[in-house]
Amino acid sequence: MLPNIPVIIGCAFIPFFIAYMWFHPSVFGGETWKKLAGLTDAQNNKKVSALQLGVSVLLNFLLSFGVFIITVHQTHVFALTGPDKDAFKGGTALAFMQEYGDNFHTWQHGIGHGLAIGLLCFVIPILGYAVIFERKSFKYLLVNAGFWGISLLLMACVISKWGGVPVY
Numbered sequence: 001m002l003p004n005i006p007v008i009i010g011c012a013f014i015p016f017f018i019a020y021m022w023f024h025p026s027v028f029g030g031e032t033w034k035k036l037a038g039l040t041d042a043q044n045n046k047k048v049s050a051l052q053l054g055v056s057v058l059l060n061f062l063l064s065f066g067v068f069i070i071t072v073h074q075t076h077v078f079a080l081t082g083p084d085k086d087a088f089k090g091g092t093a094l095a096f097m098q099e100y101g102d103n104f105h106t107w108q109h110g111i112g113h114g115l116a117i118g119l120l121c122f123v124i125p126i127l128g129y130a131v132i133f134e135r136k137s138f139k140y141l142l143v144n145a146g147f148w149g150i151s152l153l154l155m156a157c158v159i160s161k162w163g164g165v166p167v168y
Helices: 005-011 014-022 031-037 041-045 050-071 074-080 085-089 091-100 107-121 123-133 138-162
Strands: none
Touching: 005 050, 005 138, 014 050, 014 138, 031 138, 050 107, 050 138, 074 091, 085 091, 107 123, 107 138, 123 138
8 A cells, every 4th residue: 555645644733733732731731741841931932933843744744654654554565566566456466455455444453553653662662761861750751652642543543544545
């Protein structure tokens, strides 16, 4: 399968929507997150530049594409062919995709991958490492891991359901 680029781009904006809610002053964005992050009022109130926002969108797109690669298993079959679209016109690749090509395009599959990506395999180990050496608190880890866990879970659900375009 090839990536459904509009879906991948759309998923790149999920972390922005979750951040707006998660870090809102009435949730963790008020004094709790600011204090855990060690930000002053002046730092917290500083506007995000267009460059910073653009880089954030790019990073989220890369993350969204990575979620696609991990979540949509049929893309691995395509990768094994070289990737050669002609391999799906007949033979083993076509037969395999005709039998298994529609498997795992569900929200439930996305939830499984979202939890694995969002918590067990990437977010907690990476943030945990940073928390240890940046001398942050366990609560800081929980706030940030919760944000990325929810973001990646939602991204994986959407990408699992609509993120792939068949090549066969």
